[in-house]
Amino acid sequence: MPTDIEPVNASTTETVRIAAEVVLPTLASGVIKRRPAVLAVAERLRLGRSGVGLMRRLRSRHDARPLRLRVPGRSIDLVLSHEHVGEVLAATPVPFSPSTFEKRAALSHFQPHGVLISDVDERRPRRRFNEEVLEPQRSLHELAAPLARAVADEAALLARESELSWHTFTIAWWQLVRRLVLGEGARYDDTVTDLLARLRLDANWAYAHRRRDRLHARFHNRLTTHLDRAEPGSLAAVVAATDQAGIDPADQVAHWLFAFDAAGMVTFRALGLLANHPDQQRRAREEIADLDPAEPHQLPYLRACVLESVRLWPTTPVLLRESTTATAWGPAGTTVLIFTPFFHRDPGVLPYADRFEPDIWLDGRAEANPALVPFSGGPAVCPGRNIVLFCASTLLAALLHAHDYRQVGGLRLDPDRPLPATLDPFRLRFTGTVG
Numbered sequence: 001m002p003t004d005i006e007p008v009n010a011s012t013t014e015t016v017r018i019a020a021e022v023v024l025p026t027l028a029s030g031v032i033k034r035r036p037a038v039l040a041v042a043e044r045l046r047l048g049r050s051g052v053g054l055m056r057r058l059r060s061r062h063d064a065r066p067l068r069l070r071v072p073g074r075s076i077d078l079v080l081s082h083e084h085v086g087e088v089l090a091a092t093p094v095p096f097s098p099s100t101f102e103k104r105a106a107l108s109h110f111q112p113h114g115v116l117i118s119d120v121d122e123r124r125p126r127r128r129f130n131e132e133v134l135e136p137q138r139s140l141h142e143l144a145a146p147l148a149r150a151v152a153d154e155a156a157l158l159a160r161e162s163e164l165s166w167h168t169f170t171i172a173w174w175q176l177v178r179r180l181v182l183g184e185g186a187r188y189d190d191t192v193t194d195l196l197a198r199l200r201l202d203a204n205w206a207y208a209h210r211r212r213d214r215l216h217a218r219f220h221n222r223l224t225t226h227l228d229r230a231e232p233g234s235l236a237a238v239v240a241a242t243d244q245a246g247i248d249p250a251d252q253v254a255h256w257l258f259a260f261d262a263a264g265m266v267t268f269r270a271l272g273l274l275a276n277h278p279d280q281q282r283r284a285r286e287e288i289a290d291l292d293p294a295e296p297h298q299l300p301y302l303r304a305c306v307l308e309s310v311r312l313w314p315t316t317p318v319l320l321r322e323s324t325t326a327t328a329w330g331p332a333g334t335t336v337l338i339f340t341p342f343f344h345r346d347p348g349v350l351p352y353a354d355r356f357e358p359d360i361w362l363d364g365r366a367e368a369n370p371a372l373v374p375f376s377g378g379p380a381v382c383p384g385r386n387i388v389l390f391c392a393s394t395l396l397a398a399l400l401h402a403h404d405y406r407q408v409g410g411l412r413l414d415p416d417r418p419l420p421a422t423l424d425p426f427r428l429r430f431t432g433t434v435g
């Protein structure tokens with residue numbers, strides 16, 4: 001039976017609890033750049049669990065109708081129904097625009113003309129540009145062959161290390177990302193991604209931090225210099241060959257570099273899942289047994305493992321939309337808030353909520369649920385998803401080819417117990433033995 005869309009008003013207590021158990025922990029952990037110290041505390045105190053429990057109680061109390069939070073001067077609706085998630089995301093960008101007050105405040109620090117914070121008219125050419133370069137509809141990008149070789153090179157360097165920590169992983173990961181996006185000439189240019197990291201730290205504070213225009217100009221110029229080289233085999237070459245009318249390409253690329261950070265965490269967590277789940281690891285090894293990891297492959301099972309990593313620990317835990325006109329959800333300007341960790345881990349609906357179950361991405365179970373949206377959904381779905389799945393699965397294939405990984409640091413992922421609501425990737429450590 002369809003759920004009524006008309007929002008029900010939250011009590012003051014409910015609003016305060018949503019703020020304390022859902023919104024604040026999300027903001028504190030760093031929405032644009034993760035804060036390792038806060039993540040470590042969140043993991044230790046198991047903070048994520050209480051937010052999901054609260055959301056379940058609210059859903060049953062209010063028959064899954066949207067909950068209008070009591071926030072003076074704002075109309076903010078919290079989504080409680082799986083079906084409503086799909087409906088809102090499908091109705092993007094009109095009447096539900098992805099460009100919201102909060103996102104404009106944060107992302108304008110480093111990508112003032114990014115697609116995600118564009119109004120409806122500006123959005124069209126920017127979205128088209130992103131799709132033409134990133135090719136979201138293709139599981140293997142036109143650059144899959146050079147990308148796979150780059151992944152294999154970096155994986156070979158990682159495989160030389162006897163211990164794989166976040167520190168060693170992230171050095172190789174950023175070399176890889178700069179190479180994929182900007183070309184070999186940017187592989188060792190830490191400065192460009194360090195400048196972006198500083199701007200992203202500012203962005204965590206949204207409008208509460210002043211915009212540093214000089215710092216942004218330095219980043220923008222350095223990025224543009226790399227893009228101008230248009231190195232064959234990199235996304236920069238595809239950017240140069242794509243129509244740029246109405247676009248600031250550097251702003252789109254700034255988003256890609258930012259989003260590849262999340263992809264690194266997702267890949268590292270996926271390695272943690274595989275290292276602790278022998279059955280799933282065996283399936284992954286069967287998939288790659290006869291393959292050369294330096295060549296591009298579809299790798300459906302490893303991709304499903306990566307999708308599970310994002311389902312279990314979404315890197316965009318809050319999806320926001322802002323209505324462009326009056327709708328059943330409220331007046332124009334209403335913010336619609338989708339808290340994905342609740343929908344991705346809802347034990348009332350998903351029998352596998354807290355388990356590592358890659359098969360849901362292969363047998364139609366995930367597709368049948370409109371609220372399993374690790375890469376968002378609808379017309380603003382992440383255009384980078386296939387590149388991410390390709391890079392992450394290819395890197396995992398190369399690592400598993402080289403070694404058997406055993407987890408020696410960070411929170412243990414026991415396959416016989418519910419997986420934790422928060423997994424701090426920065427403390428994960430593995431040792432590799434030749435498999």
Ligand code: HEM
Nearest residue numbers: 115116256259260262263266315316375376380382383384
């Ligand atoms: C694990 C890694 C990633 C995840 C989980 C992810 C997820 C998402 C999500 C959930 C959104 C929607 C955000 C919203 O509605 O507020 C989004 C948007 C977007 N993502 Fe990703 N993303 C990832 C990596 C990437 C990468 C590497 C790229 C580029 C190479 C990319 C490009 C974009 C762009 C351009 C948008 C804005 C789309 C639009 O507004 O139309 N993402 N992503």
